[in-house]
Amino acid sequence: MTPATPTGGLSRTQLRCVLCGTTRAPDLGAACHACGGTLAAEVDGPVLPQGRASFYDYASALPVGDVRVSLGEGRTPLLPLDRMFPEGGVYVKAEWMNASGSFKDRGAAVAVSAAVALGAKGVVCASTGNNAASVSGYAARAGLPCIVALAKGTPPGKLVHSKANGAIVVEVDGTFSDAFKMAETIAAEHSDWVNLTSTYLSPYMTAAHATIMWELQAELGEVGSVVIPIGAGPMLDGIVAGAEVLMAQGRIDRMPVPVGVQGAGCAPIARAFDAGADTVEEWGDPVTGMPGSINDPLRGYAADGTRTLARIRGADGHAVAVTDDEIRSAMLDLGKLEGIAAEPAAIAALAAYRKLADKLPKPAVLILSGHILKDVPSQAAGAVDSIVVSPDLSTDEIIARALDAFKG
Ligand SMILES: [Zn+2]
Structure with a gap:
C-alpha cells in the first residue's frame, strides 16, 4: 500500500x-x-x-486516493417501517450492519x-x-x-x-x-x-458520511428528511454536504431537512437551537441518560457543535433532545412491531421522529447508527420483564402467558 x-x-x-x-x-x-x-x-x-x-x-x-481500505462497509439496508407507520414513507437506514456494528x-x-x-x-x-x-x-x-x-x-x-x-x-x-x-x-x-x-x-472522516446521503438518493430519489443522532455532529455535516453535491449535480430538486437528535441528559446543540443561539456552549451540567454513544458535552471543542448547528440552520433543519423514557418506549415499539433493535443512541432518532413528524417531509429516514449489542447496560434498563415460570408448568399455560405478553 x-x-x-x-x-x-x-x-x-x-x-x-x-x-x-x-x-x-x-x-x-x-x-x-x-x-x-x-x-x-x-x-x-x-x-x-x-x-x-x-x-x-x-x-x-x-x-x-489509490489506497482503499475496506471491511465491507456501506450499502446498508434501507428498511420501511410500514407496521409502525402504516401510511408509509418512513424508513430506517441500518447502519448497524457495517462491519464493526456502527456508521x-x-x-x-x-x-x-x-x-x-x-x-x-x-x-x-x-x-x-x-x-x-x-x-x-x-x-x-x-x-x-x-x-x-x-x-x-x-x-x-x-x-x-x-x-x-x-x-x-x-x-x-x-x-x-x-x-x-x-x-x-x-x-x-x-x-x-x-x-x-x-x-x-x-x-x-467527516466527508465519508456523504455516502449515506448518496445511498439514500439512489434508493429513494428525493429524500424529504433525515433524522440523525448527533454527539458533535460530523455525520450530520457529511450527510448535508452529500446532499449539496446531489443538488449541484441536479440529482435532487430540494435539500432534505436534517434533524440532529441528542439525549436530554447531554444536549448542547439542541439547547442552543432551542435558544435561537448561533454558537454552542459546552454542556456544563452532569452528563446523564441512556444514549451513551452521543452523550458528548463538547468540553474543549464547543466550536464543533457550532459547526453542526450552522449546518442545521443552513438547511432549515431542527435539533431536538429526547428523554430516556421516549427512547425506551421507542425501543420497545420498534423491536416489537418491526423486529428491529439498535443501541439507545440510534433509537433516539425514532423518538425524535415521533416528536417532530408533522414538521418533517417524507420520505423520512431515521439513521440507526449502531448495533444494540454496542450498549447493552443501557438497553437492559429498558428491557421488558421476562416471564418467570416453574419447570413443570404446562406448555398450554406457557403459550397462553406468552400470548398475553405479546398482545400487551
Ligand atoms: Zn481558518
Whole structure:
C-alpha cells in the first residue's frame, strides 16, 4: 500500500477551513494553520455512480486516493417501517450492519485510506466506544499501529473490540479530557501519526458520511428528511454536504431537512437551537441518560457543535433532545412491531421522529447508527420483564402467558 504519488492520489482533494476559508493540499493535520478552525475535505469534480452502488464506487467523490481500505462497509439496508407507520414513507437506514456494528466504519474506511495514502505511520484515537472499535479495525486492516487513549478505570467491556483488533490501549491516569489531549499531542508532535478521535478532527472522516446521503438518493430519489443522532455532529455535516453535491449535480430538486437528535441528559446543540443561539456552549451540567454513544458535552471543542448547528440552520433543519423514557418506549415499539433493535443512541432518532413528524417531509429516514449489542447496560434498563415460570408448568399455560405478553 505504498502511495503511488506524493499526494497518494488525493490530487483532486483540498482541505478548506470552515471558519476562515483558507485552503491547503491534503495532509494529516487536524486544523487550520491560520485560525485553528476545523477542516472540510472537498473533492473537485466528483462523479457519482447511477443507481445503487458499493461504498468505493463513490471513490471519485470521496477524499481517497489509490489506497482503499475496506471491511465491507456501506450499502446498508434501507428498511420501511410500514407496521409502525402504516401510511408509509418512513424508513430506517441500518447502519448497524457495517462491519464493526456502527456508521463509524464509513469514516474510518476513508480516513485510514487517506492516512495510508498520505504516508501515516500510525493512528491514535481517544475513545472507548464505537469509534475506537471501528478505527482499530481499519488500522489493523491497513497494517498501521493504533493507539487507543482512554481514562484509567474505563470498564474492560468497552475495550474488548479494540483489543481484539490489536489496538494498543493506553490508560491515562486522569479524565477522558486528559486522554483526549494526549491523542491530540501525539499527533501534534509526530506529524506522521494521525488523530482519528471522533469529532471534526479528521476532514476525511467527516466527508465519508456523504455516502449515506448518496445511498439514500439512489434508493429513494428525493429524500424529504433525515433524522440523525448527533454527539458533535460530523455525520450530520457529511450527510448535508452529500446532499449539496446531489443538488449541484441536479440529482435532487430540494435539500432534505436534517434533524440532529441528542439525549436530554447531554444536549448542547439542541439547547442552543432551542435558544435561537448561533454558537454552542459546552454542556456544563452532569452528563446523564441512556444514549451513551452521543452523550458528548463538547468540553474543549464547543466550536464543533457550532459547526453542526450552522449546518442545521443552513438547511432549515431542527435539533431536538429526547428523554430516556421516549427512547425506551421507542425501543420497545420498534423491536416489537418491526423486529428491529439498535443501541439507545440510534433509537433516539425514532423518538425524535415521533416528536417532530408533522414538521418533517417524507420520505423520512431515521439513521440507526449502531448495533444494540454496542450498549447493552443501557438497553437492559429498558428491557421488558421476562416471564418467570416453574419447570413443570404446562406448555398450554406457557403459550397462553406468552400470548398475553405479546398482545400487551
Ligand atoms: Zn481558518
